[in-house]
Amino acid sequence: MLILNKKDLEELLPMEEVLDVLAKGFREAKEGRCVVPVRFHLNVEEYQGQFLFMPAFLPGLKQSGTKIVSVFPQNTSKGKPTIYATYLLSDPTTGELLAIMEGATLTGIRTGGTSGLATRYLAKKDAKILGVIGAGFQSFFQVRAIQAVRPIEEVRAFDVDQKRLQNFCQSMSPYIKVSPVPNPSEAVRQSDILVTSTTSKTPVFSGKDLKPGAHINAIGAFRPDMREVDDETILRSKIVVDTFEGCLSEAGDLLIPMGEGKLKKEAVCGDLGDLVTGRKMVRESNEEITFFKSVGFAMEDVVTAHHAYEKAIREGRGQKIEVF
Ligand SMILES: NC(=O)c1ccc[n+]([C@@H]2O[C@H](COP(=O)([O-])OP(=O)(O)OC[C@H]3O[C@@H](n4cnc5c(N)ncnc54)[C@H](O)[C@@H]3O)[C@@H](O)[C@H]2O)c1
Incomplete structure (x- = not known):
């Protein structure tokens, strides 16, 4: 063995x-x-x-x-x-x-890779600015994976914990410069791609701040009572999940607005398998916002x-x- x-x-x-x-x-x-x-x-x-x-x-x-x-x-x-x-x-x-x-x-590696794969199919081809909310263990792999599929030139990161934010910027420095920002809006407003990778139970940024054409990978919340994104984000986005089964039983980001009657199950465009097999194409213009939710898949x-x-x-x- x-x-x-x-x-x-x-x-x-x-x-x-x-x-x-x-x-x-x-x-x-x-x-x-x-x-x-x-x-x-x-x-x-x-x-x-x-x-x-x-x-x-x-x-x-x-x-x-x-x-x-x-x-x-x-x-x-x-x-x-x-x-x-x-x-x-x-x-x-x-x-x-x-x-x-x-x-x-x-x-860390497989969760990063899964977001990388979603990003390959969903983000604009020329995405250059990456925002990161939550500067913990997963975020390192998220950035590395997104760098593997898009020509990222600038990364802006926010965390509620300043020490963790500093450590993250330092750990990324051999690969890309990461600028710490003082609030979530600064990480979101200019970003072509956004990663939320926190342990928060409540939304970590305002969907009003998203720029047209943005792509979001939300990987943090993994229980029906946890969410990282608000209704605005969900309602402005074309949604893709890692798996329907996992997200429709665990992803509060989707289940909370569904429970409140604001989002229908049919609004979820597909899963990552649909994109990889070419059964579905989700992004149709550079103005659309795309949202990938993962809870993890064995x-x-x-x-x-x-x-x-x-x-x-x-x-x-x-x-x-x-x-x-
Ligand atoms: N989708 C998946 O497949 C998958 C895989 C692994 C982990 N996860 C989940 O991802 C989350 C992050 O995991 P991790 O290992 O990086 O944890 P971590 O504790 O290392 O990092 C989480 C970071 O989020 C920060 N944070 C918490 N609330 C915040 C807020 N409101 N705004 C900004 N930052 C905030 C914390 O300060 C911390 O630095 C966990 O909930 C974990 O369960 C998901």
């Missing part, structure tokens, strides 16, 4: 390869070759946290595995990451455990983990251990 740590995954999973692997996975899912139950949530109310259990099986690609992920937003005040995760990659023909991987890095983990595993075997990377 192989163990792959954070450094192994960072080196084995360049964003360009992850985008291709995810595109293949979304195609498999769209064509019905993907078994992914809606993930199981275990609430830990005493500590305002949750464990999520995310199994996946792709019969066509012969891949299977499970992610166990914890989301504890209060960890920030303890100087610990919000998310810890472990990935267990298994052989679907025998059930044998093939690898254990550090799952937080895997999650298929993304298994295809990314499997790619890392196969490369690691070929390149002799990772740590082999005997468990029997």
Whole structure:
């Protein structure tokens, strides 16, 4: 059995390869070759946290595995990451455990890649200015993925936590200059692409600030009672989801306006599989606003983990251990 740590995954999973692997996975899912139950949530109310259990099986690609992920937003005040995760990659023909991987890095890379893929299909081709709201762990991968698909020249970032904002700007500096801004409007008004990647339960910017033609990737809110975007954003946008099943059971960004009768289910134009397979084209002009909502999909983990595993075997990377 192989163990792959954070450094192994960072080196084995360049964003360009992850985008291709995810595109293949979304195609498999769209064509019905993907078994992914809606993930199981275990609430830990005493500590305002949750464990999520995310199994996946792709019969066509012969891949299977499970992610166990914890989301504890209060960890920030303890100087610990919000998310810890472990990935267990298994052989679907025998059930044998093939690898254990550090799952937080895997999650960051595959979530970034998924937004990158959505951005490839939805953002204007010449998008140059990227706004980021929420300067935490995920945002690093979001920016790297968007840079892989659009010619980004300028990044403006906002976070309610100044220290985190400074650290984020610093961590991005080898790749692109990120300017910290003092309020959300400054991150939104000029942006061709916007990422919201926060743990907020309430909207983090005003939809009135969006410029025509903008594309938004909203990745933060993952429960029916959480939302990062307001009604204005939703009503001004053409909406695409990572999966209908996941978003229509977990995405407060959509479920709250739907529950209030402001948004109809039919207003969701399609899922990422529709874009990748060419079944739907969503952006029709440079003036339209597009909105991609993701809550995470276990298929993304298994295809990314499997790619890392196969490369690691070929390149002799990772740590082999005997468990029997
Ligand atoms: N869609 C997916 O597939 C997916 C995958 C992984 C994580 N997530 C979710 O993304 C969110 C972010 O994850 P993370 O690991 O980056 O967490 P994190 O704690 O590292 O970062 C979140 C950041 O949001 C900031 N923030 C909170 N409220 C804000 C507000 N109102 N305005 C601006 N900034 C604000 C915090 O200060 C923090 O810096 C979480 O809710 C997580 O569950 C989604």
